[in-house]
Amino acid sequence: MARSLFEIDGARLQLAGHETFPLRYGWLKKSYDAVADSLKEEGDNGLNVFADESAIARFGVGRNMALSMRHWALATGILSLDESHYSRTPKMILGELGEFLFGRGRDVHLEHPASLWLIHWRLASAPGRAGAWHWAFNEFNEPSFDRDLMAQRLARRCRELHEAGRLDRPASQVSLKRDVECLVRTYHAAAATGRRAPEDSIESPLAELGLIQRASFGESFRFRRGAKPSLPDEVFLFALVEFWRARYPGRKSFSVDFLTYERGSPGQVFLLDEDSVAERLARMESLTGTDLTWDESSGMRQLYAPRLDAIRVYERLDALYARDMRLAA
Numbered sequence: 001m002a003r004s005l006f007e008i009d010g011a012r013l014q015l016a017g018h019e020t021f022p023l024r025y026g027w028l029k030k031s032y033d034a035v036a037d038s039l040k041e042e043g044d045n046g047l048n049v050f051a052d053e054s055a056i057a058r059f060g061v062g063r064n065m066a067l068s069m070r071h072w073a074l075a076t077g078i079l080s081l082d083e084s085h086y087s088r089t090p091k092m093i094l095g096e097l098g099e100f101l102f103g104r105g106r107d108v109h110l111e112h113p114a115s116l117w118l119i120h121w122r123l124a125s126a127p128g129r130a131g132a133w134h135w136a137f138n139e140f141n142e143p144s145f146d147r148d149l150m151a152q153r154l155a156r157r158c159r160e161l162h163e164a165g166r167l168d169r170p171a172s173q174v175s176l177k178r179d180v181e182c183l184v185r186t187y188h189a190a191a192a193t194g195r196r197a198p199e200d201s202i203e204s205p206l207a208e209l210g211l212i213q214r215a216s217f218g219e220s221f222r223f224r225r226g227a228k229p230s231l232p233d234e235v236f237l238f239a240l241v242e243f244w245r246a247r248y249p250g251r252k253s254f255s256v257d258f259l260t261y262e263r264g265s266p267g268q269v270f271l272l273d274e275d276s277v278a279e280r281l282a283r284m285e286s287l288t289g290t291d292l293t294w295d296e297s298s299g300m301r302q303l304y305a306p307r308l309d310a311i312r313v314y315e316r317l318d319a320l321y322a323r324d325m326r327l328a329a
Contacts, residue, residue, distance in 0.1 A: 004139060005247075005264050006166055011127040013135070013158065013167050017071040019064040020178050022186040022204040025110070028119070030059055031073035032102040035092050046092030075129040077122045078102070097122065100314060106321045110205055113230040114320060117270070120206055121239050125269045126246070132179040133186075137211075137223075137271070138263040144215040144222045151180045184221060187212035211271055225271040233287055234320040236280050238313045239266040244305065256281060256301045287316070 006013055031050075038046045049055065050070035059066050073079040078098035082091045094103065097118060101107050107115045123130045124137040132154060140153055151173070158171040189203040209230070215222045243265055244251070260267035260277045267277040281303045284292040291307040 003263065005127050005134065006131075006161055007164070011166065013127065013131040013161050014129050015131055015158075015171055015179055016175050017068075017075070017129055018179075018182050019068040019071070020182055021065055021068040022182050023072045023076075023119075023206060025203075025205050027069045028073055028076065028078045028098070028110070029102050029108055031069050032078050032094065032098045034058060035073075035079055036094060036103070039092070039094070045089060047090065049092065071129060073098070075123055075133075076119050096314070100317065106318070112321060112324060113208075114232045114235045114317065116205055116209055117228075117231050117235045118238065118317075120209060120211070121235070121242075121266075121269060125239065125243065125264050132183055134264075136183055137269055144220045146218070146220045147177070147180050147184060150184075151176045154180065184212060188214070188221065223271055226273050227276040228270055228272060231270060231272075232320055233280060233283055234316045236266055236270070237284060237287055237311070237316055239269065240284070241308065241311050241313050244308060252306075253302045253304045256303075259303070 005011055034049045035046045038044050038049050049058070050066045055066040056063060059069060061069070070079075074081065076097070077095040078101070080093050080095045082093045101110075101115055101118075106112075110116060110119075123133045125134070127134050135154060135157060136150070139157065140150065142149060142153070145153075154176050155171065155173070158167055158176070161167040162170050186204045186206050187209065189207040209228075210224055212221050213224050214220070240259070244254070247264060248254075256274055256278045259265050259281065260272060260274045262268060266272070267274075272280075278301055281301075282294050282296075284303060285294045288311055291305070291311045293304045293306060295302050295304065
């Protein structure tokens, strides 16, 4: 049975933080730029960017939306909080993914599909600030669902984690329903319910990935597992290497089945089927210059990593964006 990432490495389930607003176009870039500018000021730790009185004017949104922007920037790794014991006070810092996309200008408008897949990966691959997102893509296994069913299953998981000491206090039904509503709206543009202001129906960029679709009946949805033509091999490699290094650094090989269904694996987070994972793994050898090798001679279909530490995932991403920019020119 696949192991839950909530039950290892001291992980905890974190809920809410998004203030009921799904991620929106432009928010991550604005958040990155605002913190980058703040950190240029001597002695500024960047913590007040989203919370001080000027935040509303800075971002052109209300206070709750400004806090939601902060949440999404941290949850996706565009920004990070340095809370090391070497520092007397926490400090907002620029995340490596944020520096790649926005600091180096690789995709400031999130126009490349790779950028959206990278953001989804950071939200759902490991427990973090978007705990319900990780749970939904890795532990919620219903073939179809509505919001009530998802909220019920999430509530049950929260009770289990609370009893195990991995959730500080019992989750409220209101909080759970808000998380479920926000999650579905993150991946499905037409999923908003109730009476909302027109701006609340603005599509989340992650809806473009098509990971959650309407089912054929009522208010039900389903996760769309299968081939993902818009997912570049370079992003699959990025996810694979992160997963391998973080979860199984001493392991030398993986099977197709493991990388398809293990919680936190690329196949599970990207909702790929076994054949799609196998096809991508077979291409990793040429993509990495044999730092990864593929073998199906024994019928086992295994990926090996003779030089896992040698793979520079951001260099592979850089080459992808540079190539596609040339093709688009």
